Amino acid sequence: MAKSALIALMSLSAPLALATPAMAQDAPASPAAPAAAPETEAATQSATPAAAEMTPEQITAFNSAVTAFTAGQAAQQAGDNAGAVAKYDAALPAIRTAVEVDPSKIENVNFLANALYADAAAYGALGQMDKVIALYGESLPYWRKVVEAKxxxxxxxxxxxxxxxxxxxxxxxxxxxxxxxxxxxxxxxxxxxxxxxxxxxxxxxxxxxxxxxxxxxxxxxxxxxxxxxxxxxxxxxxxxxxxxxxxxxxxxxxxxxxx
Structure with a gap:
């Protein structure tokens, strides 16, 4: 028996039903700066930088990505994989940006991992395995982070x-x-x-x-x-x-x- 016959193959399954994240809120107005605390050495050493926030333009793009992803899932569930990849591919850049801005926000990391997985499943249904492997490779660090966090x-x-x-x-x-x-x-x-x-x-x-x-x-x-x-x-x-x-x-x- 040739070794290749022993390779375990798993079918490309459709993605799980995913709860897409809530739409990002419009960027709030900047609050008034708090009164300055005394600049002791201890206070300076313990200070931690605030998490980065998306710009209003990035928030708008992210909200559009949530809508596009939802449409992609509907297309995929209806058997329209070509339509699904078009929607997923359009959604991914803004989701990637959200994760780049704040990698600690696990719900966005989870969203990106799922979006890449769904896109891979749709490309797999179209027989484009090179796309599948590339999307899987990109998704690995995000899935690892999700599994570690949950x-x-x-x-x-x-x-x-x-x-x-x-x-x-x-x-x-x-x-x-x-x-x-x-x-x-x-x-x-x-x-x-x-x-x-x-x-x-x-x-x-x-x-x-x-x-x-x-x-x-x-x-x-x-x-x-x-x-x-x-x-x-x-x-x-x-x-x-x-x-x-x-x-x-x-x-x-x-x-x-x-x-």
Whole structure:
């Protein structure tokens, strides 16, 4: 069996239903400056700069981006992926700017991560995989930040794991084991956490299986392949393996039919 046949492939799913952020408020008038505090050395050292704020023009653009993103989701849900990417691509610059202005505002980071993911899903439906991988790569630091800020958010954790697996698959298909190994390893850690929290969820178990299959091909640890084979056998037997993982699971366990 060729190695390429063992690459775990996850289907590009449509994005989750997303709650778009509320429209940004118009920039408030500048408040009167407070009375100056005594300039002691301690006060000077403890002072922290105020978070940056968007300009009125940036706020207007962000509000338009929220509207465009919502329209993109409606188009995507209706099967109009070409219309969806047009809306998402139009929305992304202003969302990127909002995150650049204040990277600490996690709701905007989450919005950007989701917008990039939705755009990738729409491009995937159009068969433009180069766009998908580029958008996935851009989204990675934002998804990592969301997962770090919201450790109990299993949905975001699973999306991040799925993206890492897809990017690992792309590198492994190009014979880049060195590049794919850390992606699979990161995905496996995330997938193990989700599986420990919800062991009976079929989607979660298939993400774990995908991560194990990828890791077993890029790691020298034989325990990973043993674990991948064991889980494959279990999921093939109980019918929980999904269509994208089934060929690799069958190849690992020797269950694939000859010819």
């Amino acid at each position: 450790p109990a958010d299993a949905a975001s954790r699973n999306i991040l794991a799925g993206i890492l697996i897809q990017m690992g698959n792309q590198k492994l298909a190009a014979q880049d084991k060195v590049g794919s190994a850390p992606l699979y390893a990161e995905a496996l850690t995330l997938a193990r956490k989700s599986a420990s929290e919800n062991a009976n969820d079929k989607v979660t178990k298939n993400i774990l299986l995908s991560a194990l299959i990828g890791s077993s091909q890029t790691s020298s640890d034989p325990a990973l392949k043993t674990e991948a084979v064991t889980l494959s056998k279990t999921m093939l037997a109980n019918g929980t393996v999904d269509a994208t993982n089934k060929p690799a699971a069958e190849a690992l366990t020797g269950a694939a039919k000859a010819g």
